[in-house]
Every structure is written in C-alpha cells, then in structure tokens.
Amino acid sequence: MIPLSYAQQRLWFLAQLEGPSATYNIPLALRLSGDLDTEALTAALADVVARHESLRTVYPEHEGTPYQHILPAEDARPALPVLTAGEVTLADVLAAESAHVFDLATDLPLQARLIRLGEREHVLLVVMHHIASDGWSIAPLLRDLAHAYRARTEGRAPGQEPLEIQYADYTLWQQEVLGEPDDEDSLMNRQLTYWQQQLADLPEEATLPADRPRPAVASYRGDTVTVHCPPGTHTALADLARESGATLFMAAQAALATVLAASGAGPDVPVGSPVAGRTDEALDDLVGFFVNTLVLRTDVSGDPTFRELLERVRATDLAAWAHQDLPFDRLVEALNPERSGARHPLFQVMLTLVQAGSTDPGADFPGLRTRAEYSATRTAKFDLTIGFDEHLTRDGRPAGLDITAEYATDLYDPETVEALLGRLLRLLGEAATHPDTPLSGLDLLDPAERSLLLETWTGRTTPVPDASLAGLFAEQAARTPDAVALSHAGRGYTYAEVDAVTNRFAHRLAGLGVGPETVVAVLMERSADLVLALLAIVKAGGVYAPLNAVDPASRLRRILADTAAPLLLVDPHLADHEIVGEAGDTRVLLVDDLTADAGTDAHPATAPEVPVHPDQWLYVMFTSGSTGVPKGVAVTHRNVAELALDHRWTGSAHRRVLFHSPHTFDASTFELWVPWLTGGTVAVAPAGVLDTAALAAVLAEESVTGLWLTVGLFRLVAEEDPAAFAGLREVWTGGDVVPPEAVRRVMDVCPGLQVVNGYGPTETTTFATSHLLHRPFAYPGALPIGRPLDNTRLHVLDEHLELVAPGVPGELYIAGAGLARGYLRRPAQ
Missing domain, CATH: 3.40.50.980 (Rossmann fold)
Incomplete structure (x- = not known):
C-alpha cells in the first residue's frame, strides 16, 4: 500500500475530524468563448486524469490507516454534465457547484461541469480536492488540458511523453529524504530543531480583533473583499524591496504585520505562508499536493522604521525558506500548541503573493478565447487570508496590486475587513514614500476614522x-x-x-x-x-x-x-x-x-x-x-488620577462605593480612588468571602451607591436576591460573559439601576432598554475599526466608558484598539 504524503495525512485527518465539507476544495472556472467542441473537451479531461495519477487516486483506509489507491485510467473518466445559466445567475451556479463535497475514500478528487451561457459562450468549472492538487498545479493542469483539447479536435490522442514521475513516487521519496524524527542526523530532525527555536513562546492567537466572539468550533464559512493598490505605490514598494535585498512578498509581509499589530494583534505577529514544495524540476509538471505551509514570525516591537522592519522580515524569511521541508503537520505535532476547533494552530492569518495571470491558459484552446472566471467557494480556512495579486506590464514593470481578503464570516463583518484593507493600502503608500519613518509616524487612519476616534468617541x-x-x-x-x-x-x-x-x-x-x-x-x-x-x-x-x-x-x-x-x-x-x-x-x-x-x-x-x-x-x-x-x-x-477624575464619576452614583474586591485585584483601584478623589466614601466590607446574604446586608448597612462585581457574583445575586441592588445607582460587572437574563432580572426588580458591562463579552440578545456605553478611553495607538450594526445586538463593551441613558435610540459600533475593543452605542443625533 502506498502511504499518503505528510500534507495529505493532515487533510485526511481533518476530513475525519470535521466531517464532509467543501473547505478544502480548489475551484477553477475557465470561460470559453467561441465554437466549443464538447466531445473533444470531455475526452481531453479524461486524458488529463489519465496523465496525472493524483487525479484518479482515492484514499480508503486499512485498519484505520489511509493509503493511496490509484484507479486505472479506464475506470476514472470524469463526466462532464452540461448545466444552463445566464450571466446574472452564473456566480450562484459556480458557488453552488464549487461547494461539492468529496468522499475521499471513493470519489475521484476531481469534478467537472460545463455551464452553457449561450451558443458560443461556456464556462468550464473544474473542482479539485486539495488532497490531490494545489495552487501551483493549476498551470500544468491547464497546459495539459489545452494540449489534449487541441489534439482531440484534430481527431488524435494527445501523444505527450509520459511524466517522468508520479505523485506516489514523490510520496515515497519524501519519506526517504526526510528520515525519521528520532534520528538526530535526519533532515526532519534538523529542521524541527530550527523551528522549535524559531517559534518558542509563540502567541496562541495573533489576529485582527473580531466583531463577534469566536465560536467553539469554526464553521469555515467565508467571503472576500478586494481593493486595488495603484501602479505608483507598487513600483515604489518593488524598488524599496530591491534596494533592501528583499522581495515584494517580504514588503507585503512587513506591511501586513504592521497593520495587524496596530489593529490589536500585538507586536509578535505570526502569519502563515505557502511554499510550492517543488524542490526538484521533475515535480514542476505534476498535478499534486506539494505545497507546504511556513510560519513567518514578525517582531514589530520597538517602533522600527519600515525599512528596518523589512530587514527583520528578510532575515526571518530567508531562514524559514532554508528550512521549508518540514511538513507543517509534523511541526504542529512537535510544538503541541493548545488545540481548538475554533482557530488554526500556530497562526490565524495567511499571506500569499502571486503574479496575476499566472494560471492563464493563453490561446492554446483552438478556436476559443479563454479567460479565468472567478469562482468563490465562500469558505475560509483561516481568520484571514490576505492575497496579493501582482500585475505587470508586457515589459515586466509593476502595474498595480489587487489585494483580496478572504475572511471568516464567523468572526468578521465585511465593513471590518474593508477597514483593515483600507489601512493596509494607506500603510503601503506611506511606507513606500517614507520608508525611514518609524512605524508610529506612518498614518493608517482615513479622515472618517480619525474623526470618529478623536471627535465622536472622545467626548468631554x-x-x-x-x-x-x-x-x-x-x-x-x-x-x-x-x-x-x-x-x-x-x-x-x-x-x-x-x-x-x-x-x-x-x-x-x-x-x-x-x-x-x-x-x-x-x-x-x-x-x-x-x-x-x-x-x-x-x-x-x-x-x-x-x-x-x-x-x-x-x-x-x-x-x-x-x-x-x-x-x-x-x-x-x-x-x-x-x-x-x-x-x-x-x-x-x-x-x-x-x-x-x-x-x-x-x-x-x-x-x-x-x-x-x-x-x-x-x-x-x-x-x-x-x-x-x-x-x-x-x-x-x-494613571489612576486619569481614571478617578474622569467626569463620568462626578454624579451621585459613586458617592458611596463598596470596597470588597481583593486588594490584589485591580477593581480595588476603582473602589478606593474614585470615591476618595471625588469627595465620596469608601465603605469597607467585612473581611473574607461575601456570600449573597452578606453582600446584601453590607450594601444596605453602608447605603452603598456604586458597586463592582465579578460576573459570577452578579449572576448569583440576580438569581437569589436581585432586590439587594435596590438602593444602588450603578452596578459594574465584567470579565466574563454577562448573561442577558441576569441583567433583565435585575432591571425588572430595580428599574432605576444602571448596569454597566465594564469589560468582556455578553451574549447576543435584544435589549429594548439597554444600558450601553459609548466612549472608549484614548489608549495609545488605538485604532477604530467599525461600522453601524443592528441596534438590537450587543456583544462586547469596552472598559471605563461613558453611559448612555436607557432607551436613547442610537447605533451600535465596534471599536478596536491595541489594548481594548468593544461594541459601543452612539447616541442618535
């Protein structure tokens, strides 16, 4: 039995773990304009599948271990059913067909559909499972398909020389070359040692702050947003990279890491990046899953200039590429990060850069004009995949960049991703023009964001x-x-x-x-x-x-x-x-x-x-x-004076504040210094842990008006004795999910009370008379990332914000910053 390659093993395992899905489908849509010979195209598809064993391989298992079973060419002729669509409905048809779910044990990993738009207008859709193909496989596949189509229209077989090796040969060779991980002299062991050192203390999560709490298990539903970087900026970036001995990819990585760090990801930004994995020329003409994933770690700390950051990225990437043979799944197994069905291990953001048109088949289909037709799978394997498509003129000069973000709709709304790409575009322009300016001096905000941050949200x-x-x-x-x-x-x-x-x-x-x-x-x-x-x-x-x-x-x-x-x-x-x-x-x-x-x-x-x-x-x-x-x-x-003297405490709600938090907990800062610096009273609770009855007693005895509670204690009081809050004017709670039903129970019993979610998430719900917040503190380097949201949804509220009166109509906003983020409510104008 032929084993799976290391990359295939990981996809097979994910398929068993997550169940059937279209997450790892690779769709290729090709528009064919002209007089199409359908029979020749069907035969050409069969020729391609016969030529590339990977396209006629299924993956059954024996005693729990999968293996490659290569079907005879005569038993693996793909069908080419013809569907009918119009230009308006084409995108929906492509999306639906691209979502085909493969059974890896029995199905050919390739499915084809011909979509008829008119007498002389068709779209060929080929959907492959990633276990049999990768992005670099599209070029040889299209080249062989065009060659076979030309031959079949001329009434002959393609007549190509057989491939020197097949994917199964590569699989066996890979295992032999890498050796055993326990062998100190093996290539696998040497490269594993490098990566263990390079990725030590890697953050568990470094990504764009989300619009919604991360679900327990990712659905992999996704969508895309695309922006365009003009030729002038493209040229300046390419020149800067060349002067620095770097590549355009490295400049893109430096820019992406900068924007993610400024948007709340932190200064240690790992991104994933694919490498072709075709380390021998004999592999260039093969269709197969050769691609490997590298973790490229960018240190944005210390406020370097963009040129200095580019030098850091260059050193990191060159070393990573020199150690690119270690399969990603073996790296994950060795590093053993905390596993979660909610996020990808080691990195959550993927970065790619390709030359636009690299998969264009040209004019090799006789009698037909061809062009790639976009086909969205509406899936997202990662939180974000930022793809740079580089356009060049005929003489090879920069002609602009299309930057596409594929994003997880579990986490993000399109406006959030559009704002991120807008910042990325501005940074690219700033970095290309002022590469020797520290990153903190490069402007990432558009006028609307700047106004929102400095005027709308700043308040008094x-x-x-x-x-x-x-x-x-x-x-x-x-x-x-x-x-x-x-x-x-x-x-x-x-x-x-x-x-x-x-x-x-x-x-x-x-x-x-x-x-x-x-x-x-x-x-x-x-x-x-x-x-x-x-x-x-x-x-x-x-x-x-x-x-x-x-x-x-x-x-x-x-x-x-x-x-x-x-x-x-x-x-x-x-x-x-x-x-x-x-x-x-x-x-x-x-x-x-x-x-x-x-x-x-x-x-x-x-x-x-x-x-x-x-x-x-x-x-x-x-x-x-x-x-x-x-x-x-x-x-x-x-720091404490700025908190305690903020104008939001000057009312009567904090005249008598209960000091009951452990003095090792930062909530005690609020409990002591807010009343003391505003002429109020610190009411000291008895020593020890307070249960609901003891808390209710001291609130009444001390005539407390302002209180901070952990979510657990707030929930307990709401369940057992919500009337304990009757004499208070404000209760602050947070640090964990604030249950809406607990808030409702308290508000029903104490309608005059203001309940404030100090920080942390709250479950999605409808709050008809929500007590929401509207102004974030001006954290250093804070960046807003926002859009109006549905007025009935409430998720995350920021820390130390200003209250809005209950029932005031407004809009929900999401704000992101290096240290805080949250959903905010702005009063209606």
Missing part, C-alpha cells in the same frame, strides 16, 4: 492636575474635611481624620526607610487598617504591592523576590503565616488599629515632605499567571 475630557495621589487626596480633604471618607463596621472616619492618621503612619513608614518608589508588601485582610495603610504608603512616596493570604506560599515568595520589598505590613492575626516566617531580610511590621496605635500617634499629623512625581509608581499588582509565571504590572499616580 477632564483635565487632570499634575500632582501625586497623596497631593490630590490632601486637596480633597481640605475641601471636605468633615465629609465621611471611610466607613467600616458602623464607624465613620472623616477626611480630616483619615488625612491625619495616614500622615502620621506615613512618617512612621518613612522612618523605616520608605521613600519614593520603595516597594512595601502588604499582607492584610480587608479592613479600615488596610485602606489607611495603603494611603499612608502612598503619602510616604512608596509603592504598595498587595499580597493575598490565600495564595500559595510559592507565589508570595516570588512576589517578594521580584519586588525586593524591604518592608512587609502584616495583620496581627496573619503573623503566623508561612511567608512571614520566611521574610528573611524583609522587615515585618504588624499593623493593628492605626487610629489608636501609640507608635503612630507619636508622629506629626502633617503630611511628610516627600517629592513624588505623578509618573512614579503607585502600586504593583501581579497577574494571575494563567499563561505562565505571574508578572508584576506597575501603575503610576497619573
């Missing part, structure tokens, strides 16, 4: 004082000294009291060596002492690094080591915690009732004179580590 801005949070708190305390700043366990503390206590403790911390950007680790339960201690650290110029007592000791050790914190604040009842005993050179200070602590009272109530710049660190929080080792994220005074 709030000037932020150039001051530290300690200074801003002191100013607020001076304005409202008698207002309640902190409430806990039935006791209220005024701004004047909080200011004095934290000033005293800040002096004490300064005496222990805390100064500007000194990291102070904090191992404390939720309490008034905790929030007072955090404010005192800030006033001393320090940086608080919160520790969660329930986290594994190994994590806490890593945080202490990474921050090199010289001081650890500890609750007395946590004094026997494992990490306290292992503090080593880190000094431990027990914090117990700061308002009555003699050691603190001995210090002055005036603020310590510590120079703190707004761009110094305020706190360091560590990521969950779900994708690797937890990493510290430092946030500055200015």
Whole structure:
C-alpha cells in the first residue's frame, strides 16, 4: 500500500475530524468563448486524469490507516454534465457547484461541469480536492488540458511523453529524504530543531480583533473583499524591496504585520505562508499536493522604521525558506500548541503573493478565447487570508496590486475587513514614500476614522492636575474635611481624620526607610487598617504591592523576590503565616488599629515632605499567571488620577462605593480612588468571602451607591436576591460573559439601576432598554475599526466608558484598539 504524503495525512485527518465539507476544495472556472467542441473537451479531461495519477487516486483506509489507491485510467473518466445559466445567475451556479463535497475514500478528487451561457459562450468549472492538487498545479493542469483539447479536435490522442514521475513516487521519496524524527542526523530532525527555536513562546492567537466572539468550533464559512493598490505605490514598494535585498512578498509581509499589530494583534505577529514544495524540476509538471505551509514570525516591537522592519522580515524569511521541508503537520505535532476547533494552530492569518495571470491558459484552446472566471467557494480556512495579486506590464514593470481578503464570516463583518484593507493600502503608500519613518509616524487612519476616534468617541475630557495621589487626596480633604471618607463596621472616619492618621503612619513608614518608589508588601485582610495603610504608603512616596493570604506560599515568595520589598505590613492575626516566617531580610511590621496605635500617634499629623512625581509608581499588582509565571504590572499616580477624575464619576452614583474586591485585584483601584478623589466614601466590607446574604446586608448597612462585581457574583445575586441592588445607582460587572437574563432580572426588580458591562463579552440578545456605553478611553495607538450594526445586538463593551441613558435610540459600533475593543452605542443625533 502506498502511504499518503505528510500534507495529505493532515487533510485526511481533518476530513475525519470535521466531517464532509467543501473547505478544502480548489475551484477553477475557465470561460470559453467561441465554437466549443464538447466531445473533444470531455475526452481531453479524461486524458488529463489519465496523465496525472493524483487525479484518479482515492484514499480508503486499512485498519484505520489511509493509503493511496490509484484507479486505472479506464475506470476514472470524469463526466462532464452540461448545466444552463445566464450571466446574472452564473456566480450562484459556480458557488453552488464549487461547494461539492468529496468522499475521499471513493470519489475521484476531481469534478467537472460545463455551464452553457449561450451558443458560443461556456464556462468550464473544474473542482479539485486539495488532497490531490494545489495552487501551483493549476498551470500544468491547464497546459495539459489545452494540449489534449487541441489534439482531440484534430481527431488524435494527445501523444505527450509520459511524466517522468508520479505523485506516489514523490510520496515515497519524501519519506526517504526526510528520515525519521528520532534520528538526530535526519533532515526532519534538523529542521524541527530550527523551528522549535524559531517559534518558542509563540502567541496562541495573533489576529485582527473580531466583531463577534469566536465560536467553539469554526464553521469555515467565508467571503472576500478586494481593493486595488495603484501602479505608483507598487513600483515604489518593488524598488524599496530591491534596494533592501528583499522581495515584494517580504514588503507585503512587513506591511501586513504592521497593520495587524496596530489593529490589536500585538507586536509578535505570526502569519502563515505557502511554499510550492517543488524542490526538484521533475515535480514542476505534476498535478499534486506539494505545497507546504511556513510560519513567518514578525517582531514589530520597538517602533522600527519600515525599512528596518523589512530587514527583520528578510532575515526571518530567508531562514524559514532554508528550512521549508518540514511538513507543517509534523511541526504542529512537535510544538503541541493548545488545540481548538475554533482557530488554526500556530497562526490565524495567511499571506500569499502571486503574479496575476499566472494560471492563464493563453490561446492554446483552438478556436476559443479563454479567460479565468472567478469562482468563490465562500469558505475560509483561516481568520484571514490576505492575497496579493501582482500585475505587470508586457515589459515586466509593476502595474498595480489587487489585494483580496478572504475572511471568516464567523468572526468578521465585511465593513471590518474593508477597514483593515483600507489601512493596509494607506500603510503601503506611506511606507513606500517614507520608508525611514518609524512605524508610529506612518498614518493608517482615513479622515472618517480619525474623526470618529478623536471627535465622536472622545467626548468631554477632564483635565487632570499634575500632582501625586497623596497631593490630590490632601486637596480633597481640605475641601471636605468633615465629609465621611471611610466607613467600616458602623464607624465613620472623616477626611480630616483619615488625612491625619495616614500622615502620621506615613512618617512612621518613612522612618523605616520608605521613600519614593520603595516597594512595601502588604499582607492584610480587608479592613479600615488596610485602606489607611495603603494611603499612608502612598503619602510616604512608596509603592504598595498587595499580597493575598490565600495564595500559595510559592507565589508570595516570588512576589517578594521580584519586588525586593524591604518592608512587609502584616495583620496581627496573619503573623503566623508561612511567608512571614520566611521574610528573611524583609522587615515585618504588624499593623493593628492605626487610629489608636501609640507608635503612630507619636508622629506629626502633617503630611511628610516627600517629592513624588505623578509618573512614579503607585502600586504593583501581579497577574494571575494563567499563561505562565505571574508578572508584576506597575501603575503610576497619573494613571489612576486619569481614571478617578474622569467626569463620568462626578454624579451621585459613586458617592458611596463598596470596597470588597481583593486588594490584589485591580477593581480595588476603582473602589478606593474614585470615591476618595471625588469627595465620596469608601465603605469597607467585612473581611473574607461575601456570600449573597452578606453582600446584601453590607450594601444596605453602608447605603452603598456604586458597586463592582465579578460576573459570577452578579449572576448569583440576580438569581437569589436581585432586590439587594435596590438602593444602588450603578452596578459594574465584567470579565466574563454577562448573561442577558441576569441583567433583565435585575432591571425588572430595580428599574432605576444602571448596569454597566465594564469589560468582556455578553451574549447576543435584544435589549429594548439597554444600558450601553459609548466612549472608549484614548489608549495609545488605538485604532477604530467599525461600522453601524443592528441596534438590537450587543456583544462586547469596552472598559471605563461613558453611559448612555436607557432607551436613547442610537447605533451600535465596534471599536478596536491595541489594548481594548468593544461594541459601543452612539447616541442618535
């Protein structure tokens, strides 16, 4: 039995896994104008199938293993049924016939249809399964078909010399040349080693942010959008590539990576690219599946110039092409990325560049004028396939580029892809004209996008004082000294009291060596002492690094080591915690009732004179580590001031905010600093995990007006006691899917409440009186990618946005940025 080639094995496996589909069909539609000899064309098709064994090979299996079964030529003569269509209906007929589903075990991998448009006008549609053919096979197939047609119209057999080798020969040769992966000296092992090093720490997903949540299993439904790049830009790009020792493909790759990175894909952009795989001249005339896929990784970080990025791409691609023999499926098997039916492994965007007309059969069909007729399969194997078709003049000069995006309709609307291609066109023009300008200086936005981002979505801005949070708190305390700043366990503390206590403790911390950007680790339960201690650290110029007592000791050790914190604040009842005993050179200070602590009272109530710049660190929080080792994220005074002083918090909804999130969770930033910098009250919840009853009790006792909840807790309250929200004005939730039924249940019980999806997806639904959001923060490098959507659909909302009053008619928009994206609602004008 003849085994399958490595590329065929992968397609066969996908066919078994995903079931019958047209995803891997290759349609070829050829318009034939003139007096067509149908019998000669039918015989010519049979001649081509007889000549190329791959076109008469089926793939049965024996004991679970597929093999190539080559049918005799006399048993594999394809039929050529004639269909009738008009010019208007032709596209639909081609699409329907191109969607033919092959049974790989029994069907010839080629199907042909002749579509009659008129007496002298026909379209030949040949549909091949990818397991038997590839894009480079179209040229020899058309060449042999034209030769055979000419011979048959003259009443003779084609008479061509037999092919030197067949696809089955290549399959056996491939296995022999590559060798075994366990053999250190084999070609496969050497190339695998290269790719393992090249693709180490590859992002699991790097693609254009989607219009919709990615489905659990891709449907592979697709569509296309095409734009044209003019000859002038084409010429300039070709000249730039030549000057850089690169190719036009490399310039296209650099441009695509730049646009994807700027649109939200991140700075590490892997794209897939096909290589012909015909490494011997004897393979050039064969129809077969030789193509291999390379993963070309582009590093866009560091704001290089386009010329510098092109040099990076050149080095990457030359090395990749030198290691192109390793089959892609073996690479996936070795790297073993997280497998998902929702996305392609290792890359989600494919890039191709071909010379337009490379499959044109010319005038070899006697008596007929021929031209390629577009046939869309309406499928998409990847999130995006960006194809560059290069047009040349007769003397070989650049004549423009057609750029086509095949996109997954599971993820994208056509307007989103059109916007991406528009940015790509603008970048190509900018890069060709200004190749030595840093990427950040190249303009990607059209006037409408710029206006949308800077005017429509920006809204009213709030000037932020150039001051530290300690200074801003002191100013607020001076304005409202008698207002309640902190409430806990039935006791209220005024701004004047909080200011004095934290000033005293800040002096004490300064005496222990805390100064500007000194990291102070904090191992404390939720309490008034905790929030007072955090404010005192800030006033001393320090940086608080919160520790969660329930986290594994190994994590806490890593945080202490990474921050090199010289001081650890500890609750007395946590004094026997494992990490306290292992503090080593880190000094431990027990914090117990700061308002009555003699050691603190001995210090002055005036603020310590510590120079703190707004761009110094305020706190360091560590990521969950779900994708690797937890990493510290430092946030500055200015970052938090811009959040807390935004005009959207100035109403009454956030006068009393519940501090109940773990202080290791960034929601605590909102819970502390928004009320403190706007004259409100931080209401501290009891220590420990709050169930629904405990949460309802503290909301009522503390007369809370503003609240942040995880989606899980919001859903639980909605199910068990939605009336717990009755006294609130706003509830923010997010981080996971926000169930529409939970929102409805809460809104039914508390009609005056505003529910805000702070971030994360929500299920598609109809919201008659949705409380939506409309303005994204101005993230650095943010790019809008949007269009009006149906007003009854709601998916993803961005973080920290401005509310629109319920019931206000408007349009839904999608916005994309390097750090955030979401569906937004703009009020009707």
